[in-house]
Amino acid sequence: MIRPTWEELPSDVADAVQAQCGPVLKADSATAGIMPGVAARLDLEDGGTVFVKAITDGHEAAALHLRERWAGWNLPSEAPAPRMLWADTVAGWHVMVWQHVDGARHADLSPGSLDLPAVLDAMVLLEAVLTPCPSGATPVGSNVASLLVKARRLLGGPVGDLPDRGLYEVAIERLDLSDLRGDTLLHYDLSAGNLLVTDQQVSVVDWSFAARGARWLEAALFAPRLVEAGHRPGDVDELLSTLPAWRSAPRDAVTGMAAAWTLFRRYKARYGPQEVRRARARAAQAGRAWLTYQQTN
Ligand SMILES: Nc1ncnc2c1ncn2[C@@H]1O[C@H](COP(=O)(O)OP(=O)(O)O)[C@@H](O)[C@H]1O
Ligand SMILES: [Mg+2]
Missing domain, CATH: 3.30.200.20 (Phosphorylase Kinase; domain 1)
Known part of the structure; x- marks a missing residue:
């Protein structure tokens, strides 16, 4: 870009x-x-x-x-x-x-990276200091609505256009948006590029999607990024279980969000700007692996 x-x-x-x-x-x-x-x-x-x-x-x-x-x-x-x-x-x-965060690099989220404990610590701190949510935040439902618009467009497309349609359909059907409500300010977009590391300290930048929602949602949205960085979905679950908020995550909502997150990226991989299609396709593949794990475990 x-x-x-x-x-x-x-x-x-x-x-x-x-x-x-x-x-x-x-x-x-x-x-x-x-x-x-x-x-x-x-x-x-x-x-x-x-x-x-x-x-x-x-x-x-x-x-x-x-x-x-x-x-x-x-x-x-x-x-x-x-x-x-x-x-x-x-x-x-x-x-x-x-x-400006001087001398920072993007977090390395791959398995065994020394940045991972620091990133998880930053997530614990974020949740603690961003609950209760400052007043005036956008409800996270509006972020998720834009995922669902694209998800539904793919689900409504010609039969055969979307492999594993059933997998996604069930997950999206069971997603109850009221489960996403909460009183935490979520960053919502913890990509490696938004996690800046200096001396194993993490600074979170790019608050463009900040929204009020359920405390476990940050981890649910971060999970497929860990899969994309090379972790097995089961290992991601284990890593996230060190976060107090993760234990309260309703399974259907986690699965529904995995489906919405993945379909949005599949949509962008197909119709988005040419220069991001490949990265979106990689993310979608990781999201699908995370979704499958959620549905079978
Ligand atoms: N406060 C900051 N200090 C140092 N680098 C930053 C800061 N904010 C952003 N960056 C760098 O600039 C990149 C793009 O900024 P970002 O706010 O994430 O914009 P975008 O919305 O395009 O993702 C980040 O990935 C990071 O490398
Ligand atoms: Mg960014």
Whole structure:
């Protein structure tokens, strides 16, 4: 994905950011992430660094930026996340400036990785400090609704178009959305690229999908990512069982979410932007393995 760069922002935006942070010497666009919009590290004249995100109002992803802005203002200081330093809408651009996590790399989620205990610790901390949920959060049902739209489109497609249709149909039918309600602020998108590691400390970035929901849901959504990173589904279950919230997860809801998560990715693998199709197909394959495990154990 080609992001717009810091240099392409209107001068009013650059001026507003520099009024907050001081002069910017250099900008480096993030190469990770699949969302459109400016996302860049700014090196400042005073030797500091910040991370800027910006998108035009009216862009289809603008709502996600505004949601991240909401999270930035509402995350408690104990959350394992950088602080948002400033945000505003300037010259038709929604702009956020975050602390930059210096010297970080993306978490390695593969089996045996030393990052795994740190990531699980960060998840325990997240749940503790994000319960009860700050007021004004988007209900997670609205995130899940967008998964289900795509899921139902595939399920309603021509017979033969979707191998294992039955597997998904049963799981989605049994998904009771009221099980997803809760009083925890969920990050909802704990991909390796959103988990930044420095000295085995984890900082969680990219709060665009932050939503209020059931405490176990974060782990349920993280599970297929662990499978994708090379873990056997049974081992994922065992790893997650160290999280107190996981034990309260209703089985039908976990299975239904596995199906919705997987079908959404299958849909994107088929109809999404060309450059993400392969990655989406890999994720869908992992999701299917996790779903099958849930249905047979
Ligand atoms: N505060 C930050 N400090 C350092 N790097 C960051 C920060 N926020 C994001 N990044 C880096 O930029 C990448 C893209 O940013 P992200 O907020 O995840 O955008 P996207 O919505 O495109 O996924 C992240 O994967 C991470 O590598
Ligand atoms: Mg991201």
